[in-house]
Amino acid sequence: xxxxxxxxxxxxxxxxxxxxxxxxxxxxxxxxxxxxxxxxxxxxxxxxxxxxxxxxxxxxxxxxxxxxxxxxxxxxxxxxxxxxxxxxxxxxxxxxxxxxxxxxxxxxxxxxxxxxxxxxxxxxxxxxxxxxxxxxxxxxxxxxxxxxxxxxxxxxxxxxxxxxxxxxxxxxxxxxxxxxxxxxxxxxxxxxxxxxxxxxxxxxxxxxxxxxxxxxxxxxxxxxxxxxxxx
Amino acid sequence: xxxxxxxxxxxxxxxxxxxxxxxxxxxxxxxxxxxxxxxxxxxxxxxxxxxxxxxxxxxxxxxxxxxxxxxxxxxxxxxxxxxxxxxxxxxxxxxxxxxxxxxxxxxxxxxxxxxxxxxxxxxxxxxxxxxxxxxxxxxxxxxxxxxxxxxxxxxxxxxxxxxxxxxxxxxxxxxxxxxxxxxxxxxxxxxxxxxxxxxxxxxxxxxxxxxxxxxxxxxxxxxxxxxxx
Numbered sequence: 001x002x003x004x005x006x007x008x009x010x011x012x013x014x015x016x017x018x019x020x021x022x023x024x025x026x027x028x029x030x031x032x033x034x035x036x037x038x039x040x041x042x043x044x045x046x047x048x049x050x051x052x053x054x055x056x057x058x059x060x061x062x063x064x065x066x067x068x069x070x071x072x073x074x075x076x077x078x079x080x081x082x083x084x085x086x087x088x089x090x091x092x093x094x095x096x097x098x099x100x101x102x103x104x105x106x107x108x109x110x111x112x113x114x115x116x117x118x119x120x121x122x123x124x125x126x127x128x129x130x131x132x133x134x135x136x137x138x139x140x141x142x143x144x145x146x147x148x149x150x151x152x153x154x155x156x157x158x159x160x161x162x163x164x165x166x167x168x169x170x171x172x173x174x175x176x177x178x179x180x181x182x183x184x185x186x187x188x189x190x191x192x193x194x195x196x197x198x199x200x201x202x203x204x205x206x207x208x209x210x211x212x213x214x215x216x217x218x219x220x221x222x223x224x225x226x227x228x229x230x231x
Numbered sequence: 232x233x234x235x236x237x238x239x240x241x242x243x244x245x246x247x248x249x250x251x252x253x254x255x256x257x258x259x260x261x262x263x264x265x266x267x268x269x270x271x272x273x274x275x276x277x278x279x280x281x282x283x284x285x286x287x288x289x290x291x292x293x294x295x296x297x298x299x300x301x302x303x304x305x306x307x308x309x310x311x312x313x314x315x316x317x318x319x320x321x322x323x324x325x326x327x328x329x330x331x332x333x334x335x336x337x338x339x340x341x342x343x344x345x346x347x348x349x350x351x352x353x354x355x356x357x358x359x360x361x362x363x364x365x366x367x368x369x370x371x372x373x374x375x376x377x378x379x380x381x382x383x384x385x386x387x388x389x390x391x392x393x394x395x396x397x398x399x400x401x402x403x404x405x406x407x408x409x410x411x412x413x414x415x416x417x418x419x420x421x422x423x424x425x426x427x428x429x430x431x432x433x434x435x436x437x438x439x440x441x442x443x444x445x446x447x448x449x450x451x452x453x454x455x456x457x458x459x460x
Contacts, residue, residue, distance in 0.1 A: 106342040149334040182359065
């Protein structure tokens with residue numbers, strides 16, 4: 001599928017005045033979900049990544065981990081059924097699937113650091129072309145910093161997927177040569193999913209796995225301000 | 232006969248000293264020992280260092296302890312939240328010292344304290360601002376940061392069921408930091424919603440063995456399940 005999309009994108013005439021339509025947040029989440037195999041142990045970060053849960057195929061058994069001590073986390077409960085002893089990392093009520101388990105915080109983070117989690121999906125302010133991640137602090141002098149489990153997830157999961165808008169509101173690429181925001185982890189990101197493309201971070205540089213229809217590889221590289229090869 | 236069950240929250244906290252380091256269980260509202268925190272406010276100890284994942288929610292529990300001006304320093308991973316206005320105000324006014332620690336390091340540093348580990352090398356935060364000034368080492372090609380344990384004078388735990396030997400079970404994800412801080416403090420106090428005779432807890436299901444617990448106090452379950460979120 002990805003190669004076809006790429007080919008289509010390349011054969012369409014270049015038109016910077018929006019020949020392409022960016023993917024919706026749900027479409028990005030659905031694209032991430034395609035890369036999660038049955039049996040995977042997965043942590044979805046707070047914010048945008050929580051949308052991925054809505055797109056996991058119902059027929060596959062995928063284990064969702066929540067940093068506060070849950071494996072086999074299920075969807076939000078019906079209204080009126082909330083149990084405030086059973087919440088997710090974003091402190092919203094969730095449920096436990098049959099076969100799920102609870103454990104304490106040191107165990108939960110051992111699962112991350114110990115390399116037991118297959119995938120974590122995180123949001124980001126910036127990702128560098130070498131996989132540095134910045135997602136915890138804007139560095140603004142009056143901002144109160146909060147880090148939570150982001151740094152532990154970043155170094156621990158076997159694969160770190162990032163889900164983010166490709167560009168900032170002011171039109172700068174969030175994929176950058178070097179992060180200007182404070183780092184969460186160094187060289188940790190494997191793949192980035194944006195509203196414009198899915199991009200692998202490899203020792204040979206950025207490689208586009210797929211691009212939205214109507215946007216060429218050259219245009220994508222130009223918007224990003226970095227060289228990007230076809231995967 | 233050993234009986235760690237005390238009659239009241241006041242009895243459980245009578246000897247907390249000024250300047251103590253208090254490890255507080257809970258992740259947001261889940262597992263937050265609100266009865267013990269209210270008791271600590273009542274008890275009056277001040278100049279405290281508090282260790283918790285967050286820095287208080289709303290105006291109750293930990294936020295109330297901060298508001299009462301009893302806390303000098305807070306060690307936590309995620310202070311800033313939609314309803315952390317008490318912390319925000321004190322921090323911005325320079326009335327509260329903050330040590331920000333990645334969440335897994337917070338748990339592991341307390342685990343290390345409870346396990347008698349002098350320090351440990353951890354990959355988390357390597358190359359970031361939170362590792363600045365800390366010793367690092369490359370081990371088998373991977374970079375690590377030296378982290379030291381966090382010991383508590385007192386741990387405040389919300390558990391579900393306890394017995395007179397201090398054995399505890401928890402409820403769902405309210406377990407979070409409870410078993411970790413239980414081992415990391417000199418005096419660990421658990422509030423529980425029910426107490427049972429010895430043998431009333433299945434030995435295969437006891438989560439925190441009584442060796443880590445000094446006091447157990449039974450409290451009434453709050454009317455509203457939503458204690459904070």
